[in-house]
Amino acid sequence: MAIRRAMSGRIMDRTAVVGAQYMSSWWRSVQPAPKDPILGVTEAFLADQSPDKVNVGVGAYRDDNGKPVVLECVREAERRIAGNLNMEYLPMGGSVKMVEETLKLAYGENSELIKEKRIAAVQALSGTGACRLFADFQKRFCPDSQIYIPVPTWANHHNIWRDAQVPQKTYHYYHPESKGLDFAAMIDDIKVISLFSPQNAPNGSFFLLHACAHNPTGVDPSEEQWRKISHHIKAKGHFAFFDMAYQGFASGDPEKDAKAIRIFLEDGHHIGIAQSYAKNMGLYGQRVGCLSVLCEDEKQAVAVKSQLQQLARPMYSNPPVHGALIVSTILSDPDLKKQWLKEVKVMADRIIGMRTALRGNLEKLGSPLSWQHITNQIGMFCYSGLTPEQVDRLTNEFHIYMTRNGRISMAGVTTGNVEYLANAIHEVTK
């Protein structure tokens, strides 16, 4: 029985290396992959020895000392969790409690849609995982559809829909001259892309929208503009998919940051939403998020949820429990939830403060350029307008790290480095 398992060193000594050593590697022709444009920045920053180095690359929040932050409400939740519960598999759709609380944030505390059970929702691996699950779902059930992605967008969006094998197109979004929204061109793109045009399949097109704090530009439509966007997308029968990675982080108020979504819901769209707790709860590495799809009725929601689970099963079977437990512990305890809301506002306020400081410093230096966009834009990122060459100079001469599209993570700006940063930007742009 178990005897056959006994280690048998004899057999290995005797064994002739049959075939294996005479074959070359299967992977000879595998090329080295290019570094991830965003995550590669932090790698380079970590390798830099300069005492002046500044990391305004990856979008992870830092306090005014440049240190990562674990929210107090999270620490408390972890204290309560540790040692109390088992580590059994979650259902494929994840933590029911966590998902319930998460839907309230997006759809509204007293949402009729939630009461009517019309929302198919599953726990996902943060924002990335939620987008990927949706992309796979879109591919499987609307195989002829395409995804329209704003220019620019988070680089990984392109990878996600590509790996899901959904053809992608783009729509106008950022207006480089004004460093704001190219609203007219965006509306034109929505109108021109018709549900029934010969080029488009009958299933229609899917639009990826950033719910708030657009990444990488920080440029969000106004409420008025959102209403018009909603109107035109509806007129063309397109599907609106929201990536909401920064709820609470943009204005400091999660309800306010969900405005675009609420407008679309009022207008009767059946939307999809990817939500992430990476930034607003500081749970980055825990990979906690949620994918939801609004359906016509409860029956359809049950069907859609079951299909989402079918896509999760061959990817990771069921999602990780720890981060979800932190979220549900916080959101289901009124005191902890209140504390969380306070802490989110502190983070958002600090960033807004840094925007003001950076712009102020540049103007004080007598920069000939306009830096209004720094305070017009919102959320973690500022699309500075710096060229790749200017960014390279910032890195090589000043040890300042950001992505080459000129995106500055304001979360990395502190009262300690804002002057240095302003000086450097002034140097490379004057």
Added chain:
Amino acid sequence: MDSVFASIVQAPEDPILGVTVAYNKDPSPNKLNLGVGAYRTEEGKPLVLNVVRKAEQLLVNDQSRVKEYLPILGLAEFNKLSAKLILGNDSPAIQENRVATAQCLSGTGSLRVGAEFLAKHYHQRTIYIPQPSWGNHVKVFTMAGLSVKNYRYYDPTTRGLNFQGLLEDLGAAPAGAIVLLHACAHNPTGVDPTVEEWEQIRQSMRSKGLLPFFDSAYQGFASGSLDADAQPVRMFVADGGECFIAQSYAKNMGLYGERVGALSIVCKAADVASRVESQLKLVIRPMYSNPPIHGASIAMTILKNSDMYNEWKIELKAMADRIISMRKQLFDALSAKGTPGDWSHIIKQIGMFTFTGLNSDQVAFMTKEYHIYMTSDGRISMAGLSSKTVPHLADAIHAAVTRGC
């Protein structure tokens, strides 16, 4: 507005996870869940290992710990230690930097990332999996873009290995085809090749240039010895050839829901491993960006601390021993009842599962009349049994086998 998804039909319950769903709905006080392979104590409770609790406390108490994103490939130290766990501390492949390892989401995630890599970079798009295999294997490989074929494995007449059939089918596979091998404690049958049989499999596969993809979900759980259970993998790596290995800590560290695992790709040369590693990142980034930190931190804490590592080995052996004891008790109970048939496979098979040989009608009968839940292929999770519940199961099997004969 009409939903674009209006025509979607509800998917059937997952055949494995759906068993627990049904079990949970059953109000009977005698119900027994022998479905999903999650370890249970003698009291039928889930178990968090003491050493895991210790590691967790260390982490919680460490105020310096933050929750930042891990690198795409996960915790580097965890990866190194995981490779050592399966390949051996002194493995030349590791010393020569020929192993590319990525922290992934348990066994499933490791298999999926490996399969997507293969679909992207390998010249052969077919993977051969044993008949039968874990129900989710087909979906994982198909979603990744591979096509799935079977090789003979389980012999229903002997309830053991169909070794001849296995060799024939692998011998007939096209050169370079990918072959999925269960490193130990085959799921669902519990039937493992002997060391001698493994050696023949290795020789045959290497001579045909077949690419081994090991699924190692039960290291330490099968025999109680981490090294013994890793033998088949180490035999393949010792010959200098390449292979893929998906490791899971779900069962052997009881970390189930934390989703802790690793994919290792053993390459012929260090520069190849380095390039492979870089390409793995491109597979992972559009899937979930980077892996979850909590569970892997626990595992790493245990693996790198020699006292905790030894504690773990002891607790792991205790779990394996309890399962072996359940096998004996069930076998003895059926023998005592004189249940018709040869039930020796219960003690010959190894690991968490027993392939009882019961057919789906018998299974349905046992569920309906005895409230015993298992997958319809007759697979029972021995981990779900206790000394108290063995008699109930023996009664049910006896009734199922003798009814309406």
